[in-house]
Amino acid sequence: MSDRELCDQVMTLLVAGTEPTGHALAWAVHLVATHPEVEARLHAETDRVLSGRRSPEVTDLARLEYTGRVFTEVLRLYPPGWMFTRTTTSETELAGRSLPRGADVLYSPYALHRDPRLFPEPGTFDPDRWSPDRARLVPRGAFIPFGAGNRKCIGEHFGTVEALLALSTLCARWRLRPVPGAEVRPRPETTLGTGPLPMLALPRARG
Ligand code: HEM
Numbered sequence: 001m002s003d004r005e006l007c008d009q010v011m012t013l014l015v016a017g018t019e020p021t022g023h024a025l026a027w028a029v030h031l032v033a034t035h036p037e038v039e040a041r042l043h044a045e046t047d048r049v050l051s052g053r054r055s056p057e058v059t060d061l062a063r064l065e066y067t068g069r070v071f072t073e074v075l076r077l078y079p080p081g082w083m084f085t086r087t088t089t090s091e092t093e094l095a096g097r098s099l100p101r102g103a104d105v106l107y108s109p110y111a112l113h114r115d116p117r118l119f120p121e122p123g124t125f126d127p128d129r130w131s132p133d134r135a136r137l138v139p140r141g142a143f144i145p146f147g148a149g150n151r152k153c154i155g156e157h158f159g160t161v162e163a164l165l166a167l168s169t170l171c172a173r174w175r176l177r178p179v180p181g182a183e184v185r186p187r188p189e190t191t192l193g194t195g196p197l198p199m200l201a202l203p204r205a206r207g
Helices: 003-016 019-033 036-050 058-063 065-077 109-113 156-173
Strands: 084-087 092-094 097-099 104-107 174-178 199-203
Touching (some): 019 156, 036 058, 036 156, 058 065, 058 156
Antiparallel strands (some): 092 097
């Protein structure tokens, strides 16, 4: 690699490898804090699997099944990569429209994930839509928080493991509460952030 290529690779990893995971985690703590019934199940699972430990290990993740559902549902509602482009490499047809070679096509995982034909009650934060029975009804290609095809995210597994470990560690130690009056609105920039997210961190009693 030339120095230029090396620099580009490092920058890609530094940006692509941190911001989406950070934003997804911010949405996760916001959604969990505003859905006490989800929080209660999350805490119960964390307590059962960690049984007194303060942080999970990678080997715990298979048993943190509900935590996985919660994070998947977070990625459905607030996919950090909310808008992407593709350029046609040849003349083609898409949804009944003909496109010339070199056309820029925009597509939005955010809009797709909120299509009621694909996800009933799409605005509802419902981690159980990812239970094995219901998840298999989601059509292929309807859920693409990591993109699809040749340019699909290379950090999918790494980012997911990182986020699940962080979420579970937070749940083991803290109960996060929204600061009254703080308004959280999606910020559709390069990735989809929460903007400032003030929260109260209340230590959980240790059993
Ligand atoms: C929850 C966390 C993450 C999400 C939601 C996410 C999502 C995405 C999406 C949607 C794309 C574009 C795919 C496309 O154009 O089809 C992408 C690309 C990419 N991601 Fe991630 N990502 C995450 C974490 C990570 C991590 C941790 C790394 C690295 C350690 C990473 C490295 C990359 C790279 C290098 C690309 C560009 C791939 C290419 O263009 O060939 N991502 N990511």
